[in-house]
Amino acid sequence: MTTADPDDRALATRALAGDQAAYGALMRRHRDAMFRLARGAIGDPDEALDITQESFVAAFAALARYDGSRPFRIWIARITLNKCRDWGRRRAVRRFFAFANPIDDALDIADAGATPEEAARSAQEVARINAVIATLPANLKNVLLLRTIEQMSQAEAAQVLGITEKAVETRLYRARAKLAEILRD
DSSP states (O other): OOTTOHHHHHHHHHHHTTOHHHHHHHHHHHHHHHHHHHHHHHSOHHHHHHHHHHHHHHHHHTGGGOOTTSOHHHHHHHHHHHHHHHHHHHHHHHHHHHHHSOHHHHGGGSOOSOOGGGSOHHHHHHHHHHHHHHHSOHHHHHHHIIIIISOOOHHHHHHHHTSOHHHHHHHHHHHHHHHHHHHHO
16 A cells, blocks of 8 residues: 555545544554554553554544645654654653652552563564664654654655655664664673
């Protein structure tokens, strides 16, 4: 399926006219990619699921502003990345207030996820890579996710991020170099 799929335009038009099934079809078509994008951007699958849902709710509310001449995938990817940035800002605020609590209160904040010993070796490696990707600066991380995970073209990634294709190429090179450097250590 191409990113400039005319079916997306038709579905968006029908959804805007009140056809819930059309919006459901758009969501089913793009939700996995937006989940991968959010998970890659923030590194937490549970939070990524919430962000994916928030992205589609926001997209539905703003559907009248969708430009049908552009790929729906690019539009929803931009919304998803914005939701990830919002999540990062909220997390920074929560982290600030978490340090203001007594240390005993901070015990409830710890991640209750599975320990590395409980996960299979391959799952550990995937988690490690996702965590490393999440630590990259946003300008490098977003390009890496869009180009390698979502397999967008350089032009599509440039559209989503609002930068030039050359900037996408440069940032992708830097992201890969930084990722290789961190994973080597």
